[in-house]
Amino acid sequence: MTQTNKTNFEHLKIKMIETIKTYGLTNQTILNAMLKIPRHEFVPDELKDQAYEDSPLSIGYYQTISQPYTVAFMLDLLELKKGNNVLEIGCGSGYNAAIIKEIVGKEKEVNGQVKGRVISIEVVKELIEFAKNNLSKTGYDDIKIISDDGSLGSKQFAPYDKIIATCACPRIPKPWIEQLTETGVIVAPIGSLFSQEMIQAKKIDGELVAKSFGSFRFVPLIGKYGFKK
Numbered sequence: 004m005t006q007t008n009k010t011n012f013e014h015l016k017i018k019m020i021e022t023i024k025t026y027g028l029t030n031q032t033i034l035n036a037m038l039k040i041p042r043h044e045f046v047p048d049e050l051k052d053q054a055y056e057d058s059p060l061s062i063g064y065y066q067t068i069s070q071p072y073t074v075a076f077m078l079d080l081l082e083l084k085k086g087n088n089v090l091e092i093g094c095g096s097g098y099n100a101a102i103i104k105e106i107v108g109k110e111k112e113v114n115g116q117v118k119g120r121v122i123s124i125e126v127v128k129e130l131i132e133f134a135k136n137n138l139s140k141t142g143y144d145d146i147k148i149i150s151d152d153g154s155l156g157s158k159q160f161a162p163y164d165k166i167i168a169t170c171a172c173p174r175i176p177k178p179w180i181e182q183l184t185e186t187g188v189i190v191a192p193i194g195s196l197f198s199q200e201m202i203q204a205k206k207i208d209g210e211l212v213a214k215s216f217g218s219f220r221f222v223p224l225i226g227k228y229g230f231k232k
Contacts, residue, residue, distance in 0.1 A: 012041065012043050012054075012055070015054070015055035016037075016038060016041075016042070016055055017038070018055065019037070019042070019055040019056075019057065019071050020034050020037060020038055022057045022071075022072070023037070023057070023071060023072050023075050026072050026076075028072070028075050028076060028079060030075070030078075030079045032083070032106055033075050033078050033079055033083075033102070033106070034075070036102045036105040036106050037071065037074070037075060037102055039105060040098065040101050040102055040105060040141065041141060042054045042055060042068075042071070042098060043055070044137055044140060044141050045068060045096040045097055045098035045101070045137045045141075046060050046062065046068055046096065047060075047061075047062060047063065055071070057070055057071050057072055058070050059073075062095055062096045062130065062133070063129070063130070063133075064127045064129055064130060065222065066095055066127060066130060066222055067095070067222060068095055068096045068098055069095075069099070069169060069221075073219065074098070074099055074102065076201075076216075077167060077169075077190050077201065078099075078102060078103070078106075078167075080188075080190045080201070080203040080216060081165050081167050081188055081190045081203075082165070082188050083103065083106045083107060083165060084106075084107070084164075085106070085107060085108045085119070086107060086108060086113070086118035086119050087107045087118075087119070087164040087165050088107075088117065088118065088119070088120045088121075088122075088160070088162070088163050088164050088165075089103050089107060089120070089121050089122070089163060089164065089165045089166070089167070090122050090123075090124070090156060090157060090160070090161075090163040090165070090166045090167075090179075090182065091103065091121065091122070091123040091124070091166075091167050091168075091169065092123075092124055092153035092154075092156075092166070092167070092168040092169065092170060092179075092191075092224065093123075093124070093125065093126075093153060093168060093169035093170040093222075093224070094123035094124065094125035094130065094131070094134045094148050095125070095130060095134065095169060096130070096133060096134055096137055097123070097133075097134035097135070097137045097138045097143070097146070097148075098137070099167070099169055100121055100123045100134070100138065100143070100146050100148075101137075101138060101141060101143045101146070103121055103167075104119075104121045104143050104145070104146050105143075107119045107121060109145070110145055120147075120160060121145075121146045121147070122146075122147050122149060122157055122160045122163075123146060123147070123148050123149070124148075124149045124150075124151050124152075124153040124156075124157060125148060125149070125150060125153070126150070126151070126152065126153055126225050126226065128150055131148055131150055134148055135148060147160070152225075152226035152227055152229075153168070153170070153224060153225075153226055153229070154172075154176045154178070154224055154225075154226035154227050154228035154229040155176070155178050155226065155227060155228070156176070156178040156179050156181075156182045157182070158178070158182060161181075161182035162182055162183065162184045162187070163182055163183055163184065163187060164183075164184050164187050164188075165187060165188050165189075165190075166179050166182070166183055166187070166188075166189045166190075166191075167189070167190045167191070168189075168190070168191035168192065168224060169221065170192070170221050170222050170223060170224040170225075170229070171192050171193075171194065171195075171196065171199045171220070171221040171222065171223045171224060171230070172191050172192065172193050172199075172224045172228075172229060173193070173194070173195070173224075173228075173229065173230060174193060174228070175189060175191060175193065175202070175204060175211065175213075176227075176228035176229075177228065178228070180206065180211060183206050184206070185206055185207075185208075185209070186205065186206060186207070187205070187206050188203060188204070188205050188206075189202075189203075189204045189205075189206075189211070190202070190203050190204075191204075192219045192220075192221045196223055196230060197220065198218060198220060199218070199219050199220065199221060200215045200216075200217070200218060200219070201215065201216040201217055201218075201219050202214070202215055202216070203216060
């Protein structure tokens, strides 16, 4: 990549952040992380010049990388903190996972417990290699990507402080609730195949207390508790 292209991408990235701010999103931790992550490294080569537009882009296999504002909006609802253990359902290109990792920090052990672990599940096997390559070349290869049914979560690395789904769910799957810590947060688009409400759900006394934050449309969650093939 030439210096000119690097400079141009930096300019476009700043412009993307300014666009996100016009929606009223002011979470500087998220904006700083997005400013650091090179989104053009997480899209197909032929779409790099569109990487910083505020729109979703195809990454193949009927999947997309979400609109930058939608990414920021969901992460704001997730209430991420440094040291959080996070489960992402739907890794896609790895972009969202990279932002999460930038915010929660390096994985480390504190008083015998792992902190800052990011686990991402992807059902499309072809995208796993794409995401791993993207994360490796951008310095986020400490994110663990699992090939599995995301609707089941991942008991192996549970519990999680935060769970985020980048795909439409008919309801919040029971395994996610079971794998979430007390006071933990789930953010997911819940509804039909054609329209969903963005839900933020907090686990209080073992039960979810949910709020809706507007209408969205995502690709479907495929699996036992999702929209089965």
